[in-house]
Amino acid sequence: xxxxxxxxxxxxTTAHPAGCAAEVDEQIRIVQSAGRIQGGPRRVLxxxxxxxxxxxxxxxxxxxxxxxxLGVFFERPAEGNRTASPGWYKSxxxxxxxxxAGLYAANFAGDAFSAATKERVIEEIRSHVGQVDMVVxxxxxxxxxxxxxxLARSALKPLGEPFSGMTIDLNTGEMRELSLEPAAxxxxxxxxxxxxxxxxxxxxxxxxxxxxxxxxxxTTNYTYLGSEVTWPIYHHGTIGKAKEDLxxxxxxxxxxxxxxxxxxxxxxxxxxxxxxxxxxxxxxxYLSLLFKIMKEQGTHEDCIDQTARLFKSRLFAGGDxxxxxxxxxxxxxWELTDEVQDYVRQHWHEISNDNLETLTDFAGYRQxxxxxxxxxxxxxxxxxxxxxxxxxNVISLSE
Numbered sequence: 001x002x003x004x005x006x007x008x009x010x011x012x013t014t015a016h017p018a019g020c021a022a023e024v025d026e027q028i029r030i031v032q033s034a035g036r037i038q039g040g041p042r043r044v045l046x047x048x049x050x051x052x053x054x055x056x057x058x059x060x061x062x063x064x065x066x067x068x069x070l071g072v073f074f075e076r077p078a079e080g081n082r083t084a085s086p087g088w089y090k091s092x093x094x095x096x097x098x099x100x101a102g103l104y105a106a107n108f109a110g111d112a113f114s115a116a117t118k119e120r121v122i123e124e125i126r127s128h129v130g131q132v133d134m135v136v137x138x139x140x141x142x143x144x145x146x147x148x149x150x151l152a153r154s155a156l157k158p159l160g161e162p163f164s165g166m167t168i169d170l171n172t173g174e175m176r177e178l179s180l181e182p183a184a185x186x187x188x189x190x191x192x193x194x195x196x197x198x199x200x201x202x203x204x205x206x207x208x209x210x211x212x213x214x215x216x217x218x219t220t221n222y223t224y225l226g227s228e229v230t231w232p233i234y235h236h237g238t239i240g241k242a243k244e245d246l247x248x249x250x251x252x253x254x255x256x257x258x259x260x261x262x263x264x265x266x267x268x269x270x271x272x273x274x275x276x277x278x279x280x281x282x283x284x285x286y287l288s289l290l291f292k293i294m295k296e297q298g299t300h301e302d303c304i305d306q307t308a309r310l311f312k313s314r315l316f317a318g319g320d321x322x323x324x325x326x327x328x329x330x331x332x333x334w335e336l337t338d339e340v341q342d343y344v345r346q347h348w349h350e351i352s353n354d355n356l357e358t359l360t361d362f363a364g365y366r367q368x369x370x371x372x373x374x375x376x377x378x379x380x381x382x383x384x385x386x387x388x389x390x391x392x393n394v395i396s397l398s399e
């Protein structure tokens with residue numbers, strides 16, 4: 001079949017297998033060209049491993065450190081006329097490349113929140129790698145099934161008062177205003193349940209109890225703080241409350257990880273195109289401005305650049321890991337320079353449909369959105385007939 005992008009709102013409902021594989025190949029090339037990461041992990045578990053920072057971490061660990069990896073994700077294969085999800089195609093491509101390089105790569109398809117998933121992953125660690133020396137929690141989920149059978153859903157809403165702002169339509173490239181009512185208390189609580197640190201704690205507790213964390217193991221969780229212009233909907237919204245809970249969880253985990261000579265860190269990353277970011281109102285405008293100034297400065301980084309820098313210059317650089325006053329590892333340093341943020345603040349209220357292309361890099365933002373789904377990737381022939389059915393060995397919870 002010939003596969004084209006079908007965009008609805010902030011979602012693309014198709015994915016291209018060849019484009020997704022080419023994206024993985026480019027990430028591998030970037031990591032390998034930067035050279036071997038000395039002192040890096042050799043056995044890594046990534047929870048949320050199929051896209052964004054999770055996939056980039058898996059590529060960095062495997063092809064920068066020579067690590068065996070275990071990836072947990074919730075992705076779907078192709079069915080009928082429906083393509084697979086981009087995370088399926090990218091995980092399949094990663095697995096093929098890793099195995100060709102002689103690296104172990106286990107994939108778990110299922111609900112990362114469930115106790116059954118944790119038990120199955122622990123079983124696989126024991127039987128194939130013994131212990132892991134790094135656990136990365138990079139899960140972006142919209143809902144979480146709770147043990148009592150209820151479902152908690154996350155909400156991207158402001159707190160206290162309504163939010164109004166501009167966003168950019170991915171299909172038309174036109175700006176439009178959107179308004180959101182403030183979240184109800186139960187929506188805040190549910191968002192923290194889904195996107196906060198509780199499940200990270202449950203994973204580490206289960207892994208520690210099973211004695212599958214190696215001495216000196218490091219666990220990380222990714223977060224984003226952002227600029228003051230996005231705080232009303234992000235840092236001061238429901239998602240901000242969930243991110244605050246990550247800091248709480250990191251503090252709680254520090255004590256338990258210290259018992260095995262390990263550590264727990266929240267890593268603050270820069271603003272980038274991820275599936276989660278594309279769904280947040282106002283982020284398309286902010287990221288388009290950010291891409292513009294950072295590309296001009298030569299400081300723009302994609303997920304793979306960020307994770308490679310995290311490994312090389314922060315986590316495994318030797319000596320103490322540099323952290324801020326809250327104990328976080330900061331990779332958003334280049335985003336938050338005065339020059340970058342001055343540009344964003346200066347043009348935040350100036351942008352219109354007439355100057356969007358000159359003041360921002362919306363074209364780059366849209367290209368990043370498309371390439372996330374395997375489209376608009378250099379070197380891929382999108383007029384060619386491709387097989388949407390791509391196989392991948394996965395360990396299913398039903399087994």
